[in-house]
Amino acid sequence: MDKAQNLEALLEKYLQNRCSPQEAEQLLQWLSSEAYSPQQKALIKKALETTHTDPNERSVQHERQLAKIFENISRKISTAEQTNTKRKRLQILRRFSVAAAALFVLIGGYLLIQNPEWYKKNTPQARLVNDLPPGSNKAVLTLNDGSQVILGDAQNGDLTMQGQAAIVKKNDQLIYNKKQGPASVFYNTVTTPRGGQYQLTLEDGSKVWLNAASSIRFPTTFQGKERKIEISGEAYFEIAKDAARPFKVAFETPAGMKSEVTVLGTHFNIMSYNDEKAAKTTLLEGSVSISSNGNTAILTPAQQASQTDRNGITVASNIDVNEAVAWKNGFFEFHATGLQEVMRQIGRWYDVEISYEGKIPERNFGGKISRQNNAAEVLKILELSQIKFRIEGKKIIVTQ
Structure with missing residues (x-):
């Protein structure tokens, strides 16, 4: 089995929450190191499209999994490393968090683009009581x-x-x-x-x-x-x-x-x-x-x-x-993009001030999200990376 086939198999297991701690670590190291190459995007898209034959069932299945994957695999990695030092466990979970953040944005953005009505109807209600229209x-x-x-x-x-x-x-x-x-x-x-x-x-x-x-x-x-x-x-x-x-x-x-x-x-x-x-x-x-x-x-x-x-x-x-030209085609597109750069793009498009409470979280994001969505829909996808937001008037506040 070549590298691409092995990564494809790991990705399918990841989406089905069947990865061992070692497999999850291997996949997430790949996600962190490749800076979201076309190969990665193609494998992720293929995995999302082939797990189920019916599009609605496919979306339902993956949306249900999204909320659980982070918690479940985090627990597996943490358990596997419980005999090591606390510092070692934090290093592993931090690497996982950064890579998983990017993958969640990619999957969430993909589902929102492919089936927006279903996504808005079936995803958990956003905690954001305020909203901002797109540019x-x-x-x-x-x-x-x-x-x-x-x-x-x-x-x-x-x-x-x-x-x-x-x-x-x-x-x-x-x-x-x-x-x-x-x-x-x-x-x-x-x-x-x-x-x-x-x-x-x-x-x-x-x-x-x-x-x-x-x-x-x-x-x-x-x-x-x-x-x-x-x-x-x-x-x-x-x-x-x-x-x-x-x-x-x-x-x-x-x-x-x-x-x-x-x-x-x-x-x-x-x-x-x-x-x-x-x-x-x-x-x-x-x-x-x-x-x-x-x-x-x-x-x-x-x-x-x-x-x-x-x-x-x-x-x-x-x-x-x-x-580079995703904005012209109506999308935000991120390839291992840092949180502050992501938020500057959001701030310009939604004409809103960005502020941070406490230490700025370290996250890299990968994925594609339509710029035609209201701000709350975009932020809801970003929140899959364990970052929280709230909208106050013409300001988006980033919290942890």
């Missing part, structure tokens, strides 16, 4: 003269002319169409609030998706030998090919470094929020060049550049690009 398509368009258009209130159709560009709103998107008009350069800015997102198509056909608490400043028509725009926050790009005019994206890293990405035609994501530890540029298709503070890096597909300080650009290869 939506909303943004503010600032025109060249400083006047503003609240896009959530604007009707579909022609909005205005800006220089040589006609601005059209269509199905919660902005589209810039080149027309006849003054040749002077006009600049527009689109800004999303916390709890907002928006999509626009630039005059050259390039498409841009803005995540929450982000902005883009751009000329309404591109003139000259380059196409240059500025962003803050997070944006995903699908750039129209134009060999004669490279496309440049300027942004500032959390450490205050001026950076620029240069492309001809490609798909990529830039995340550079001020409250994150690093700016991250992730390439899905094509090639990009990143320059900052005298340093330069060339990315190929499935590579990610990180900029944490003024010491340079770090490039990681063979990453799962789905995590």
Whole structure:
């Protein structure tokens, strides 16, 4: 039996609560070390789909097990190690807790995505008496003269002319169409609030998706030998090919470094929020060049550049690009992601302040949860990791 088959067998036993303490430890070490590779996700999905043939029965069975797995296997491991020192037992249970937290989020998120009505009806009632709705398509368009258009209130159709560009709103998107008009350069800015997102198509056909608490400043028509725009926050790009005019994206890293990405035609994501530890540029298709503070890096597909300080650009290869662009596709996706990073994403999307009571719990999460759920549904899945939350107005408080 090869490694994949062995892990698949262990995972099925885990979901059926039939693992021995040693098998549970082996599986959870794998979960902790692999950082949620595509192999892991495929095995977990297969195990969930094949344990029962009927989808509803499968969901019922696994949902009943979820509440018991942590307690039961924790007790088995604790019992097996009772002859060792207290410190040794705590180390083992802590490793188990971190890995199991991630697996529970993955399973809970999977069930909520696959069968949301059943999940909401049959899971235990959340202790969260308050709730927060998810973010939506909303943004503010600032025109060249400083006047503003609240896009959530604007009707579909022609909005205005800006220089040589006609601005059209269509199905919660902005589209810039080149027309006849003054040749002077006009600049527009689109800004999303916390709890907002928006999509626009630039005059050259390039498409841009803005995540929450982000902005883009751009000329309404591109003139000259380059196409240059500025962003803050997070944006995903699908750039129209134009060999004669490279496309440049300027942004500032959390450490205050001026950076620029240069492309001809490609798909990529830039995340550079001020409250994150690093700016991250992730390439899905094509090639990009990143320059900052005298340093330069060339990315190929499935590579990610990180900029944490003024010491340079770090490039990681063979990453799962789905995590970087999950927000654009309507999901939270975590791969061994720490609690504070998870909560920052939640805070931006639900437009809520995050605070902690006592010591911040050490947890890593893996999994996929729809961003269309209310906050209480997302927090209920995270609570499977033995962390508690409460919502007070526009604040989520993390407790233990």
